Amino acid sequence: MRDARELDPVLRRIALRCGIGAAARTLARSAAAASAGLLCWAAVTLIAPLPFPLGRVAAALAVLLAAASPVLAWWHRPSLRAAAQVADRRLGLADRLGTAVELLDRPRPPEGLERLQVAWATATARGIAPRAVAPLRVPREAWAAVAGGALLALYAQFLAGWALPGTPAARTLVVIHREGQALEQAGRRLEAVARAQRLPEARRASTQIAELGRRLRSQRIGREEAARLLRGMDRQLEATQEAVERRLLAALPGRDGAGADREPSPSxxxxxxxxxxxxxxxxxxxxxxxxxxxxxxxxxxxxxxxxxxxxxxxxxxxxxxxxxxxxxxxxxxxxxxxxxxxxxxxxxxxxxxxxxxxxxxDEQALGEGRREVRRASEKIAEREPSGATVDEVTPQGAAQAVPSRAAGPNPPSPEASDDSVPPPPGPNQGSLPGQGNGPGRGAPTPRLGGTRVPVHLSGVPGEGASSLREIAAPGREGSARLPATPPPATVAREIDRALVREPLPPAYLSVIRRYFETLGGAP
Amino acid sequence: MTEHPLAPEVAEFRETFAAIRRELGRVIVGHAELLDLVVIALLAGGHVLLEGVPGLGKTLLVRTLAQVLELRFSRIQFTPDLMPADILGTNLIVQDDTGRRRFEFQPGPVFAQIVLADEINRATPKTQSALLEAMQEHAVSVAGVSRRLDEPFFVLATQNPIEMEGTYPLPEAQLDRFLFKLRVAFPGLDELREIADRTTGPEEPAARRVADGPTLLGMQGLARQVPVARYVQEYAARLVLATHPDRPEAIDAARRLVRYGASPRGLQALLRAGKVRALADGRLNVAIEDVRALALPALRHRIILSFEGEAEGADPDDVLRRAIAQVDARPLPAAGP
Known part of the structure; x- marks a missing residue:
């Protein structure tokens, strides 16, 4: 029927626009609800150490909503009858189009006044602009979504990484800062060793580790972000270690295959x-x-x-x-x-x-660096961090990994300067006889005092505050009774074996050995 | 707005409606809506109950309508002692020229085309009910013989809402026969001035005859052809159901104040009157706005208030307004492909 053919396209366009409008409203409502949910999530992260990948979640939501728009528009598309009623209502047509659509839907063809009515409605529909019936406007709910997005942007700019004091999130932040401090110090120590032994890869890696530690310590950073950075650093160190191993493999054909020793555990x-x-x-x-x-x-x-x-x-x-x-x-x-x-x-x-x-x-130092990074990563990933503050906590990395395996009774001070120059060697550590600040050659070796000062560590590792006390006891002159002589080769071999058995960082083995060798060579 | 290509009969309908309305307006001052509704009821084949205090021109309206339409007019003044036979007519013994006596039916005043039942609530229910068959069937049965009334047949009853002493309120069945119950409001200042000018001058306004019975019947037939969409019918039905306190669609006010809601005749009245209103307005279909506009006059007398409603002095119009608001608040039919 000609009237139906003329009426339907107009109504279909109106229906499509109605569907688009309804979809836009649904999307705006969804976006507003999503932004409200994200804001709640953000608020919770100020209290609890929850992961909050705002960028990824927002991008995923945007993609989801964009993909859902055509489906929603199709789904919300009204029937032709409903579209006709919408047009009647919006244009004040007194149910002219709605009645005509119904008359055309009836099994029998319209006759009499019905036919006249359909013709009248068709003539009316010819002059209807669909945009006048269903104008596409920005839904009111969109402003709520925009406001939510703005609040999220403000959060990301000013509040992300903050935590309310005394909350689990704050404790996690403390752990992150503490591990950052430990990494920074471990990086510096590694750098000192790398400089002393001229280890190029270890030196580069140590700088990066120290930089990562500084970043973790100084920035407002969440658990997930910290874990991501640490994972990245671990992968980087692993790649470097692998490259060194490949070179070693080329130089030592009988060596085990690449990757066999790549685990950061001591090999x-x-x-x-x-x-x-x-x-x-x-x-x-x-x-x-x-x-x-x-x-x-x-x-x-x-x-x-x-x-x-x-x-x-x-x-x-x-x-x-x-x-x-x-x-x-x-x-x-x-x-x-x-x-x-x-x-x-x-x-x-x-x-x-x-x-x-x-x-x-290099290989050993890189492995050591990876161990430090993994240890920090595991500490940060722990569900229930301790409530200690940064000032109260002694970096465990400094206490366990590098300094404790360093030679000499006085490990390097954790309060190293921020510049890249390694700290000056202590009186008995990290230096060779004749090069350190100790007594002159031939002078009695300074010894620790006879009275042992116990070192008390309060709390358990990872919880509560711990204290570190430096032992500064005066040496006693003339305590050495035998002149130093070079150790026999058999003794040196035994020393080597003993050193290998000890849980010392491999990078420090050469320093310790050289120290004693030099002692042996001194008159 | 695009004008529809009016069929000649539709154009004639509009012209005649406008002419009747214009001629009534010559004599009756103000009451524009009342006049419209009376003409609508006439063309819809219904009857009207006018409620108003004396002196507002109710009788004048009916008389003027009879003049305009060239229809036989009769007036029945209802009193407590009025009997059904006084309305319907009776068989009398008459003697012809040959001296034979026989019964001959003497038609009563109901055998007219426009009947004014003045102060209908003053007659006893028995007498009131004499009009039932005439109004519904357009026929009168006397002594076992049914006699058709001439078409068009239009009853216009009046009642006084103030003087209730010595009156007999119309039974529900009787009320239900009226298409509309119209309330005649007291005129305003301008209208009173106009009334004074028209009725106290040297010449009284007179209405011209613009239509006759066959024309009215044709118009009634045309109005019945006006299509009504299913959702408009549904709107009217929802309105009726909303007044029934025991229905799930009922509004709260109906549950509290109404004993019994509008009858199916109410729905018929809405749609029949809606068709005439649409045509008179130049439209070829009944719209929801027609139903909405006619809901109060078509349904108010079909709602029976409960004791609580009576005690609170509730007005059926308020119940209906709330019902309209509730039905209007319904969204459009569910969207879907």
Missing amino acids: ESGARRLAALEEAVRELQAVSGRIRAGGPDADRSDVSRRLAALSQSLERFGAPPSVRHRVAEARRDAQRGALSGAAGALSDALQDLQGLERMLG
Whole structure:
């Protein structure tokens, strides 16, 4: 029927616009409700340490609402009859269109006044602009959504990361700051070691760890964000460690495959290998020193014997072939009496081994850094943090990981300066004889006082306040009774084994060993 | 607004309606809505109960209507001693030229086309009920013989709401036969001045004849053809149901103040009158606004107040206004594809 054909398109357009309007209202209401929910969530995060990924949630909601709009518009689209009634009501048509639609829907065709009515309604519909019936306006509820979004933006700018004092969220914040402080200090210590041993990767990583610690300590940061940063740092350290391992694998073909030692837990085989390497370096240095000290008169047989032993040692721990080749070459030179040639070959081998030593040191230091990062991550992820404040808490990382394994009774002070220069070495730690601030060479070694001052730690780790007391006892002069002599090789070997058994950071092993070696070499 | 291509008969309907209305307005001052509703009731084939104090022109209105329509008019003054036969007529013994005597029916005043039942509540219920059949069936049964009344047949009754002593309130069945119950309000200052001018001058205004019985019947037939949408019917039905206290659709006021709500005749009255109103307004369909506009006159006399409602002096108009508000508040039919 012609009237129906003319009436339907107009009503369909009206229905579509009505559907869009209804969908817009639904979306605006949903957005307002979502923003209200997010505001509640944000308010709760001021009290409880809940994750609040505002950006991701807001983006997901926006995508969801955008995807739902066409569906909602289709779903809310009224029937043609309802659209006709809407048009009647909005334009004051006194049910003209609604009646016509009903008459056209009847099984029998309209007749008499009915036909006249339909024709009249059709003529009316021709002049109707759908936008006049169903104008698309911004729904009132949209303002509520905008207000909610503005409040969320204000929250993200000014309140995110804050917590009400005394609440679980505040305690979590304290833990984050405390772990940040611990990471910063651990990073600085790692940097000091890396500088002392010239470990390039460890130095870079230590700077990043310290920077991450500073960030955790100084910013308003939530648990999730902190965990994310720590995960990122862990992945970064792992990648660096993997690269170092690949280089090590290339240099030491007999070494275990990459990734086998990549777990941040202390690796005994790695430490043992490092200890063997250091022993080889030490032996090489001793033999070289003996050749240089003795000149042409050096005991060739002794040099040759020691080089033979060294070759066997290098063979055992799988030193690079080039090193072994140079040592063998030096041995042949020594047997022939060409001690200068032997010294040159040994020097080359020493350089190669020192390079390997640095790589191993890098690997171990990176592992140590990862352990620190993982420990901080686990502490922050704990559900019930302790209520201690930052000032009351001694960084556990500083107390457990790096300083406790450092040589000497006086660990480096946690209150290190903020600049990247490592703190000056203490009287007996981190320095070599003759280089530190202690007494002059030959002077009695300062010892701690006879009366032991107990150190009290209150509370349990991770809870309550703990105190740290520095022990500053005067040394006693003339307490040394025996002149220092270089330890025999067997003793040095035993010392090495003992050091390997001890739970010391591998990066510190060389420092400790060098310290005692230097003591042994001192007159 | 787009004008519809009026069919000749529709145009004629509008013109005639306007003419009747205009001629009534020549004589009757003010009461515009009342006049409209009276004409609507006439064209819808219904009867009207006028309620108002004496002297407001009720009788004048009916008489003028008879003049305008060229219909036979009769007036019955209802009194307590009025008998049904006085209205309907009776069989009398008459003697013809041959001397034979036989019964011959003498029609009463109801055998007219416009009947004014003046002060209808002064007659006894028995006499009032004599009008029942005439109003409903447009026929009168006397002595077992049913006699049709001439069409169109239109009863216009009046009653005085003040002087209630010695009156007999119309029974519900009787009230239900009236299409409308109209309240004649007292005229305002301007209208009183106009009345004074018109009725105290040298010439009294006179109405011209603009339609006759067949024309009215044609108009009634045309009005019945006006289509009503299903949802408009539903609106009217919801309005009726809202006045019934025992229905779930009832409004609170109806539950509290009403004993019995409007009857199905109320629904019929709404739609029949709505059709005439739509045509008179130049529309070819009944609109919700027609139902809304006619709800009070068509339903107010069909609502029986409860004792509580009577005690509180409740007005059925208030109940109806609340019912309209509630039904209006319903949303449009559920949206869906």
